[in-house]
Amino acid sequence: MIRCEGLTKFYGNHQAIADVSLNVAEGEIVGFLGPNAAGKTTTMRILTSFIPPSGGSATVAGHDVVDDSLESRRAIGYLPETSALYRDMRVREFLRYCAGLRGMGGVETRERIDYVLGICGLTERADSIIGTLSLGYRQRVGLAQALLHNPPVLILDEPTVGLDPNQIIEVRNLIKNLADNHTVMLSTHILPEAQMTCQRVIIINHGRIIAEDTPEALTAQIRKSETVSVTVAKDESNVRGMLLDMPEVVGVRSLGGGTYHVDTAVGSDKRAEIAELLVGRGLGLLELRPLEMTLEDVFRQLTTEEEGVE
Amino acid sequence: MRKVLTIAGKELRSYFVSPMAYVILGFYLGVCGLIFALTVGAPQAQAEMAGMFHTMIFVALMMAPILTMGLLSQEQATGSIELLMTNPVRDIEVVLGKYLAALGLFVLVLIGSLEFPLIMERFGDPDWGAIAAGYLGVLLAGMAFIAVGMFASALTANQIASAVLATLMLLFFWLIGWLAFSVSDQLGNVVKYLSIYENFQDFAKGILDSRPIIFFASLIFFALMLTVRTLENRRTV
Numbered sequence: 001m002i003r004c005e006g007l008t009k010f011y012g013n014h015q016a017i018a019d020v021s022l023n024v025a026e027g028e029i030v031g032f033l034g035p036n037a038a039g040k041t042t043t044m045r046i047l048t049s050f051i052p053p054s055g056g057s058a059t060v061a062g063h064d065v066v067d068d069s070l071e072s073r074r075a076i077g078y079l080p081e082t083s084a085l086y087r088d089m090r091v092r093e094f095l096r097y098c099a100g101l102r103g104m105g106g107v108e109t110r111e112r113i114d115y116v117l118g119i120c121g122l123t124e125r126a127d128s129i130i131g132t133l134s135l136g137y138r139q140r141v142g143l144a145q146a147l148l149h150n151p152p153v154l155i156l157d158e159p160t161v162g163l164d165p166n167q168i169i170e171v172r173n174l175i176k177n178l179a180d181n182h183t184v185m186l187s188t189h190i191l192p193e194a195q196m197t198c199q200r201v202i203i204i205n206h207g208r209i210i211a212e213d214t215p216e217a218l219t220a221q222i223r224k225s226e227t228v229s230v231t232v233a234k235d236e237s238n239v240r241g242m243l244l245d246m247p248e249v250v251g252v253r254s255l256g257g258g259t260y261h262v263d264t265a266v267g268s269d270k271r272a273e274i275a276e277l278l279v280g281r282g283l284g285l286l287e288l289r290p291l292e293m294t295l296e297d298v299f300r301q302l303t304t305e306e307e308g309v310e
Numbered sequence: 311m312r313k314v315l316t317i318a319g320k321e322l323r324s325y326f327v328s329p330m331a332y333v334i335l336g337f338y339l340g341v342c343g344l345i346f347a348l349t350v351g352a353p354q355a356q357a358e359m360a361g362m363f364h365t366m367i368f369v370a371l372m373m374a375p376i377l378t379m380g381l382l383s384q385e386q387a388t389g390s391i392e393l394l395m396t397n398p399v400r401d402i403e404v405v406l407g408k409y410l411a412a413l414g415l416f417v418l419v420l421i422g423s424l425e426f427p428l429i430m431e432r433f434g435d436p437d438w439g440a441i442a443a444g445y446l447g448v449l450l451a452g453m454a455f456i457a458v459g460m461f462a463s464a465l466t467a468n469q470i471a472s473a474v475l476a477t478l479m480l481l482f483f484w485l486i487g488w489l490a491f492s493v494s495d496q497l498g499n500v501v502k503y504l505s506i507y508e509n510f511q512d513f514a515k516g517i518l519d520s521r522p523i524i525f526f527a528s529l530i531f532f533a534l535m536l537t538v539r540t541l542e543n544r545r546t547v
Contacts, residue, residue, distance in 0.1 A: 048396040074398040084389035088327050089320075100316030101397040145393070 001026045001153050001183040002047065006056035009042050009207075016042040017207040019056070026152075029179045031194030031215070032187040034204040040187040041081050043204070044157050047185075048078045060153055074102070077146035077182075079139075081157040087131030091122055091141055094130060098145045112148065119174065120144040135162040143171070147178070154178065156186040160193060172197050227291040228271055231259045233284025242281070246273060261291065313399050317407025321381065322414050331415060334377055338419045341369050346426050357434025362426055363444040363514040370416070370452045371484060371506075375476035377415060378459030379469040381408040382537075386467035401541040405460065405534060412456045420449060440516025447513020450526040451506060455480055457533035464540040480506070483529070 002024035009016045017039035024030045032040050045051045047058055049069035058065045061075035086094060095113045099105070104112070117123045120140040125133060130141060139162060146154060159175065160168045175197050178184060188194055194201045195215040203211040203218070211218060232239060235258035243252045243262050248270060251263040264270045271288060278285045325331040345365045349355060385391035394404065430436040455476075462476035463469075487505030490498035502508045509522040 045392070050392050050396050070398050070400065073396060076396070078393075078396045080389070080392045080396070082389045082392070084393065086320075086324070086390055087388075088324055097316060097320050098397070100319075101313055101394075101399050103313065103398070105312070 001028075002058075002060050002155075002185055004043070004047070004056065004058040007043065007046060007053050007058055008055035009039075009046060009051070010054045015207055017204075020204070020207070020209055021056075022202055022209060022212070024183055024185055026183050027179065027181075028200060029175070029184040029186070029198045031198030031201045032185060032204065033189070033191065033194045033201050034187075035189055038189075038204045039207040040189075040204060041157055042207075044078075044081075044155050044185075044187060047155055048076055049073055074149075075151055075153050077149065077151035077154045079142045079146045079154075079156040079159055081161075081187075085130045085138060085141055088129065090127050090129055091133075091144075092117070092126040094141065095145060095148060098148055102149045104149060112150070116144040116147045119147070121170065136164060136167045139163055139167075139171070143174070152183060154182050154184045154186075156184065158188060159186055160188070160190075168193075226264050226266060226268060228262045228264065228274060229259065229287070229289055229291050230262060230274060230278065230285065231257070231287040232278055233258065233286055234282075236283065239278075239283065242277065243274070246270065246277065258286070313403045314407045314410065317399075317404060318410035318414065321408050321411030325411065325415050330377075330380070334373060334415060335419055335422060337376075338369055338373055339422050339425075342366055342423060342426070346429075350429070357430040357436040359427055359430070359436065359441050359444055360514045360516075363448060364510075366423060366448050367451050367506075367510055367514075368484075370448060371455055371480050372477070373419075374412075374416075374452065374455030374459045374480065375462065375473040377412050378456055378463050378476060379473040380463070381412060381460055382463040382541075383467055383469045383472040387469070395541070402538050404541065405464075405537050409456065409460055409534065412460070413453060416452045416456060417449070420445065420452070437516065443513055443516045443518050446518070447510055447522070450513075450523065450530075451510055454506070454526045454529040454533070457530045457537070458483075461533045461537045461540070464537045 002022070004020055004022045007020040008018055020039070020043055022030075032043070034040050042051070046053045047060055047065055049065045049072060052066055060072040063069075063072035063075065065072045086097075089097065092113060095116065096109075099109045099113065114123075117126050120143050122137070122140055122144055125137055128137075130138060133141065139159070143156070143159065146156065156175070160171050163171060172193070175184060175186065179199075186197065198215060201211075201213065201215050201218055202209055230243075239258075240252045240254055240260065243249055243260060248265045248268045249262055250265060253261045253263075255261060262270070262274060269290075271290065275285060275288055278288075325334075342362070342365055346362055349361060382391075385394060395401075427436055427438075427441050458479050459472075459476040462479060463472045465475065466472050483504065483506045485505075485507075487502050487508045489501045490505075493501065503521075503525065509525045512519045512522055
């Protein structure tokens with residue numbers, strides 16, 4: 001449903017995102033995880049056609065976000081990060097306005113407005129002026145407008161920011177329930193949140209995607225291993241087996257082209273042994289380096305920044 | 311078209327829930343009314359609106375930037391533009407919707423100003439044909455002022471800056487006619503053709519000519535087109 005190919009965005013000379021490629025399948029809930037200023041909002045703004053990419057391309061529901069943005073925008077319900085709403089409007093009136101902008105009208109629209117007011121817990125505030133609502137309620141209004149036209153794709157930028165713990169739990173449950181008939185991409189800088197709501201997590205840092213997996217797999221991979229990247233000239237089929245047979249090696253992933261990522265037990269440094277083994281077999285060791293632990297650094301940042309609500 | 315009306319309705323409504331609509335109505339009718347009272351009260355005053363139309367168009371020039379300053383600037387300042395532009399609406403629909411709202415309020419102001427000729431009718435015998443031509447001129451000029459104001463509003467997120475910018479642009483088109491005195495005849499004619507003041511002269515006298523109509527229509531068209539282009543820029547650069 002969502003596909004990005006090599007997205008790049010420059011603000012002047014500053015590169016906000018670099019070569020972002022990702023794929024979100026229909027019905028998936030994907031967490032877009034990264035520290036502040038990692039490029040999450042920029043990516044989402046490109047996907048919603050608010051800003052154009054400097055390079056690369058993206059499609060939502062099969063429509064290009066630049067060339068066919070009217071159609072791609074039709075398929076998206078978007079909760080912007082700031083949720084800047086019209087403060088002088090009443091909640092229901094605002095939703096009616098949004099419905100008008102999306103070409104909705106008639107009796108079904110009135111019912112649909114009542115429905116989203118209900119699931120977002122806003123029924124009693126339907127006639128309040130938005131400017132008088134608390135941040136949590138305003139966030140719900142933002143969510144209500146995103147759901148209003150029952151879009152196939154939901155793009156939610158930090159949906160739980162500014163909410164109190166109870167509200168956070170409510171919103172998370174709401175999002176989980178949406179997954180049955182929506183594709184959801186939500187951004188967060190809180191790891192436990194991604195773990196709790198998402199089937200898959202894409203981690204972005206300094207504008208680059210650095211990891212992509214299920215929350216469980218990411219946790220396992222990072223907490224339990226050090227990783228060494230090796231490249232050999234003669235990529236024989238038994239290289240992986242040989243590496244796996246070494247003591248303290250817990251996993252080997254082939255990246256193709258003779259490159260392997262070797263996970264070893266935490267605290268171990270097997271570089272010397274790996275080099276000895278590969279050179280001894282005459283495989284032509286081209287490169288051997290410890291993987292920079294950016295993922296781990298990011299991970300640490302994400303886990304310590306906020307413990308999250310359990 | 312329905313989306314245009316949705317946006318227009320919302321903007322018109324915000325004029326009336328904020329003090330803006332009342333300030334604009336009060337300002338316009340107050341200033342024009344004061345000048346009307348002074349001229350009509352003068353000895354040997356005549357039941358004709360030509361002078362009044364000059365007042366009306368100049369006050370409209372001062373008013374239009376205030377009317378339009380919030381239309382796009384405020385959305386940019388608060389960030390609500392993100393919500394607006396990520397909806398499936400065309401940029402031109404956004405521009406036309408907001409333009410119609412400002413125009414709607416301006417038409418309301420003009421309807422209020424009908425009190426001036428109606429008062430003349432009570433005490434004299436004004437030429438209603440000339441008055442109709444004059445009103446058409448004020449309407450066309452107002453439409454152009456609002457279009458220029460919208461363009462200024464698209465350029466900056468700061469409402470004050472937008473109003474000042476719009477006033478400067480409008481004053482430029484107003485005053486450019488004065489250059490005609492200090493340049494060659496040929497250039498002078500060109501300069502006069504670009505002047506709002508010169509183009510309004512015929513209307514005020516009750517003369518309908520195609521040239522000033524084309525001038526104002528072009529000004530409206532170009533200002534609105536530039537506004538749309540300014541919004542499009544954020545999507546396509």
